[in-house]
Amino acid sequence: xxxxxADDDSGLPDLPPEWxxxxxxxxxxxxxxxxxxxxRELNRPPPSGSVAPALLALLVTLVTVLAGLSATIWAQxxxxxxxxxxxxxxxxxxxxxxxxxxFDLVDNGQPVPxxxxxxxxxxxxxxxxxxAEVANAVAxxxxxxxxxxINPDPAVRESPPASAPTLRTLDxxxxxxRAFLRLPPRTDVVSALxxxxxxxxxxxxxxxxxTADFEPELARxxx
Numbered sequence: 001x002x003x004x005x006a007d008d009d010s011g012l013p014d015l016p017p018e019w020x021x022x023x024x025x026x027x028x029x030x031x032x033x034x035x036x037x038x039x040r041e042l043n044r045p046p047p048s049g050s051v052a053p054a055l056l057a058l059l060v061t062l063v064t065v066l067a068g069l070s071a072t073i074w075a076q077x078x079x080x081x082x083x084x085x086x087x088x089x090x091x092x093x094x095x096x097x098x099x100x101x102x103f104d105l106v107d108n109g110q111p112v113p114x115x116x117x118x119x120x121x122x123x124x125x126x127x128x129x130x131x132a133e134v135a136n137a138v139a140x141x142x143x144x145x146x147x148x149x150i151n152p153d154p155a156v157r158e159s160p161p162a163s164a165p166t167l168r169t170l171d172x173x174x175x176x177x178r179a180f181l182r183l184p185p186r187t188d189v190v191s192a193l194x195x196x197x198x199x200x201x202x203x204x205x206x207x208x209x210x211t212a213d214f215e216p217e218l219a220r221x222x223x
Contacts, residue, residue: 092181092182092183092204095180095181095201095204096201096202096203096204097200097201098200098201099198099199099200099201100114100115100180100195100199100200100201101176101180102114102115103172103176103177103180105148105150105170105171105172106170106171106172106173107168107169107170107171112168112170114148115199117146117148117168118146118195118196118197118198118199119144119145119146119194119195119196119197119221119222120145120146120147120148120194120195120221121137121141121145121146121147121148121192121193121194121214121218121221122148122150122177122192122193122194122195123137123147123148123149123150123190123191123192123208124150124151124177124178124181124183124185124190124191124192124193125149125150125151125152125190126150126151126178126185127185127186127187127188127189128186128187128188128189128190129152130188130189130190133190133208133209134147134149134152134190136210136211137192137208137211138167139211140211140215140218141166141218142218142219142221142222143166143222144166144222145166145218145221145222146166146167146168147166147167147168148168148169148170149167149168149169149170150170150171150172150177151171151172152169177193181193181204183204183206186207189206189207189208190207190208191204191205191206191207191208192204192205192208192213192214193205194214194217194218194221195221196220196221197221202217202220202221203217
């Protein structure tokens with residue numbers, strides 16, 4: 001016969017009270033019937049069609065969770081910066097043939113009328129010292145054609161690229177020339193403007209790199 005476990009004094013912790021009164025048999029063979037019943041329950045196949053819906057529901061849940069998680073992660077990622085290369089502005093063709101306004105430039109605080117210096121090659125150097133480009137323009141300028149450096153770098157102002165009577169380094173405090181040309185300053189870039197003796201714009205170079213870019217027009221300025 002068995003004995004109730006709740007009444008023994010073995011020092012082991014009591015079983016949960018909700019299990020009720022548990023009797024441990026003296027002979028393990030007395031549990032054979034219960035063991036067979038447990039084995040039958042474990043080996044019994046699940047009812048037909050009961051597993052597939054559960055698996056399908058689990059799969060749908062997992063897909064939904066993963067999709068929502070992916071959308072949240074992508075929404076929080078900062079956009080990748082687009083690789084941008086500063087483009088060279090197109091020459092403002094509508095300025096060719098127009099008469100340049102009557103700008104007054106500045107030389108050591110004194111106004112200098114631009115039209116009194118024409119014909120001229122005008123170099124806007126406020127974003128670039130670029131001594132090579134300035135020296136090349138001075139070297140090819142024919143007699144009677146001024147080379148005007150606008151807003152020059154202090155080093156260029158103190159040490160002009162060449163000793164030429166037609167070279168002027170002037171300031172344009174109001175940036176009137178850039179506003180007229182619609183060319184914002186760009187780092188390490190010289191812009192060039194060719195104007196004949198009547199004040200008519202002959203050529204505009206947003207980015208001047210070589211005198212070959214304007215030598216044909218330069219020859220006509222001297223005529």
